Amino acid sequence: MTFKELNLREEILSAIGELGFEFPMPVQEKVIPFMLEQNTDLVALAQTGTGKTAAFGLPILNMIDAGRKQVQALVLAPTRELCIQISNDLKNFSKYLHTRVVPVYGGEDIRIQLKQLDQTPQIIVATPGRLIDLIERGKIKLENINYLVLDEADEMLNMGFKDDIETILKETPETRRTTLFSATMPAEIARIAKKYMKDHEEITVGSKNSGSDNVSHIYYVSQAKQRYLVLKRIVDLNPDIYGIVFCRTRQETKEVAEHLMKDGYNADALHGDLSQAQRDTVMQKFRIRNIQLLVATDVAARGLDVSDLTHVINYNLPDDVEVYTHRSGRTGRANKKGVSVSIIHSKEKFKIKDIERMLKKKFEQQLIPNGLEVCKKQLFHMIDKMQHVEVNEEQISPYMDQIMKQLEYLDKSELLKRFVSLEFNRFLDYYKDSEDLNYHEREKGSDRGERGERNEKRGRRGEKMRLKMNIGSRDGINPSRLLGIINDIVGDKTISVGDIEVTNKFTFFDVFVDQVDKIVNAFAEQKDIELAIARESKGFSESTGKRKTENGKRRTDRPYSNDGGYKRKYSGDDRKSGGNRKSDSSSDRRSDSRRKSAVDNNKPWRNKR
Ligand code: AMP
Numbered sequence: 372m373t374f375k376e377l378n379l380r381e382e383i384l385s386a387i388g389e390l391g392f393e394f395p396m397p398v399q400e401k402v403i404p405f406m407l408e409q410n411t412d413l414v415a416l417a418q419t420g421t422g423k424t425a426a427f428g429l430p431i432l433n434m435i436d437a438g439r440k441q442v443q444a445l446v447l448a449p450t451r452e453l454c455i456q457i458s459n460d461l462k463n464f465s466k467y468l469h470t471r472v473v474p475v476y477g478g479e480d481i482r483i484q485l486k487q488l489d490q491t492p493q494i495i496v497a498t499p500g501r502l503i504d505l506i507e508r509g510k511i512k513l514e515n516i517n518y519l520v521l522d523e524a525d526e527m528l529n530m531g532f533k534d535d536i537e538t539i540l541k542e543t544p545e546t547r548r549t550t551l552f553s554a555t556m557p558a559e560i561a562r563i564a565k566k567y568m569k570d571h572e573e574i575t576v577g578s579k580n581s582g583s584d585n586v587s588h589i590y591y592v593s594q595a596k597q598r599y600l601v602l603k604r605i606v607d608l609n610p611d612i613y614g615i616v617f618c619r620t621r622q623e624t625k626e627v628a629e630h631l632m633k634d635g636y637n638a639d640a641l642h643g644d645l646s647q648a649q650r651d652t653v654m655q656k657f658r659i660r661n662i663q664l665l666v667a668t669d670v671a672a673r674g675l676d677v678s679d680l681t682h683v684i685n686y687n688l689p690d691d692v693e694v695y696t697h698r699s700g701r702t703g704r705a706n707k708k709g710v711s712v713s714i715i716h717s718k719e720k721f722k723i724k725d726i727e728r729m730l731k732k733k734f735e736q737q738l739i740p741n742g743l744e745v746c747k748k749q750l751f752h753m754i755d756k757m758q759h760v761e762v763n764e765e766q767i768s769p770y771m772d773q774i775m776k777q778l779e780y781l782d783k784s785e786l787l788k789r790f791v792s793l794e795f796n797r798f799l800d801y802y803k804d805s806e807d808l809n810y811h812e813r814e815k816g817s818d819r820g821e822r823g824e825r826n827e828k829r830g831r832r833g834e835k836m837r838l839k840m841n842i843g844s845r846d847g848i849n850p851s852r853l854l855g856i857i858n859d860i861v862g863d864k865t866i867s868v869g870d871i872e873v874t875n876k877f878t879f880f881d882v883f884v885d886q887v888d889k890i891v892n893a894f895a896e897q898k899d900i901e902l903a904i905a906r907e908s909k910g911f912s913e914s915t916g917k918r919k920t921e922n923g924k925r926r927t928d929r930p931y932s933n934d935g936g937y938k939r940k941y942s943g944d945d946r947k948s949g950g951n952r953k954s955d956s957s958s959d960r961r962s963d964s965r966r967k968s969a970v971d972n973n974k975p976w977r978n979k980r
Contacts, residue, residue: 377403380433382467387425390463396422398576399429402550405572406430412549412571414564416556418696419523420678420704421576423552424460427520432461434518435493437469442511444518446496447539449526451476452654452674457522458496470494475511477501478647485510499527499535506542513542524553524560525693526673533559540567554700555693585703588734590713590723592810599630601714601808602686606636606664607745610752614682615675616666617689617698627686628666637663641671650674669694678704685713688722692729717810739809742802749798750791804864835869835881838890839905843876853878856900861893879905 374384374395395403398417405413407430417423431444446461448454458474465472471492475484477500484501488510495502495511505511519540521527527536549568553560564571593601606612618624621642628640639662641653654675657665665672669689680702689695695711702709713734715723723734740748778786842848848856850871857866866889869881882890887904894902 372400377429378407379403379429380468383429383432383464386464386466386468387429389466392425396426398423398574399426401574401576402426403430405574406548406550407433409572410548412551412564412568413574414551414553414556414560414568414571415574415576416553417574417576418554418700418704419676420700423522424457425464427522427550427552428457428461428464431494431518431520432465432468432470435470437493439493440491441515442491442493442495442513443516444494444520445502445513445516445539445543446494446520446522447499447502447527447536448496448522449498449530449532450674451478451498453523453676454496454498456676461494461496472496475501475505481505499532499539503535503538506539513539514544516543516547519543519547519549521549521551521553524551524563525555525557526697528557528559529693530670530673536563537567555696557693585707586699586709586711588699588711588713588726588730588732589737590715590734591737591739591808592715592717592720593739593808594810595716597808598686598714599627601739602627602631602684603634604739604745604808605682605684605712605714606631608740608748609682610749612682613660613663614665614680614684615672615698615701616664616684616686617672618666618668619687619689621668623686624666624668624671631664631666637661638666639664641665641667641675643668643671645671669698672701677701679707680704680709682709683711685711688713688715688719688726692726695726696730739807741807742805746795746799746802750795753791753794834884836884836887837879837881837905838887839903840878840880840894841876841901842899843874843878845875848873848878853880857890860897860900861890866890 372395374387374392377395377399379387398415398421402413402415402423403426406427415423415426417426427446435443446457448457454474454476458472461470461472471490472494473484473487473492474496475488476498481501481504484505485508488505497505502511506513521536524536527533549571551560551564551568551571591601591605602616616627616638618627621644624640624642625644628638631638639653639656641650641657645653650671653662653665656662657675658677665675666686667675683698683702685695685698689698699709699711702711713723727734781789840848840853850873853871853873854868857868858864866886867883871881872879891902891904894900
């Protein structure tokens, strides 16, 4: 189908032709003929970004009498940004018509809008609060409107505009034709439709409540405390990401954005503590892709309309399925593919099931990529960029002879290795010792602190044996330092360490039976530290004969994983300095400082896009 077949006026066809609209989008194919040919009201279930502004805008412009100086159409929208955007779209569509469109919204000096209203427009695009203000001042009269559009009606209700909408509806004539657009169909919308709309038709684009089919939904399961590291992995795995990271609170939004910026990403925050001018600036920077990642709260992101996001990241899952629908509906627009990613912890799997049920969509659990996978992805992204880079012959050629001469002794593969290393060593370094961020079932006990369950899980992996080391707290040992020592001495990170007890002179800890030989043999070569199998029955301490948790001795129930992150802490002069290991990965933190210094050195860790 073409726009011409939809019987739109030539002036409109010319204008949208100039905008590059060749074929109507699905919502336009359904709504335009309906509005032009039928005389009833309409409820259209469609996501933002599906082309709905043209779907209602083109038929309304087609039908308006530009010679009549009366407000004939009113479009209500939830936010000032959407209001401005709709108004601009309508102005563009009506470039060759003589129809006047005026937006009225809160947050702008009312005098400017009063002036624009002096010359009565045929179409008003408004946010509810400001519109009521102007009606009360007698500046806007809705008694002659033929067309009323409620855009993003569910958002307007979410934002508490229910009473305002009803007040406005009462100001309009019963003869008006009403078109309501909503991404979801909560009961309140159905009630409004029933009360204020006549024999309305319902059109659904895509399945009800389900976002676009272009969006795939994936989730990663990790421990809650590792959320930020997971976010970084996701971003690093997708070098061309252009997306919104949704957080629950302003505070979290600020923190995540600050961390990302500090770590060298093109990110910024959008939240309610910013002034309108600051918000406009951030949104504009994001629109023109100066910012690659926007960290935002749901409320602050409402006004933002960007069609080509590659990803939406749910840093936290929202409580409400409708909020999830709105978030994920921000990607996969205008026929492009998009991904909605959620970072969850294991107890939230039921929430994913709920959303799957409501959306009638399958979510895919993916493993959080390890450092190697991320490096591979980044490497080939860089190679790909190198293949497609525009070579500036003119400016490079004067130096070519000298460069060729200088590098004469290197063959092609050696040359490539050096260039790749130059660009890539920092990345490889950063991810070298990165830990596995996936949540594994056996970690359950550590999350819940339930002995029984943890031991049961452990039993499935094999028996543990208690080992004793001849250094203790007086030598500066604590659990994290112990892991550093084991890591250093064994030389890899395969040893899994269980219950740890540190006394003044000794340190006791559990390891799996099948790893005992490996660790004992490695320590046998050490002069200063002795490691032996402890004389101990399960659950009792050699040193006291009492149950370990009862005697107030230092112990931890966390099954520590001995990853490379501890290595540095123990090495060299650092040994006496203590330093408790925090729950996040010190390897990641360590590399953060590297990453930061890379930025500080003005050699950006990642190419700013
Ligand atoms: P909307 O849902 O109205 O915000 O539209 C989403 C995006 O799609 C906007 O950037 C529109 O300019 C664009 N758009 C709308 N209709 C068409 C069409 N038929 N062909 C190409 N682009 C369109």
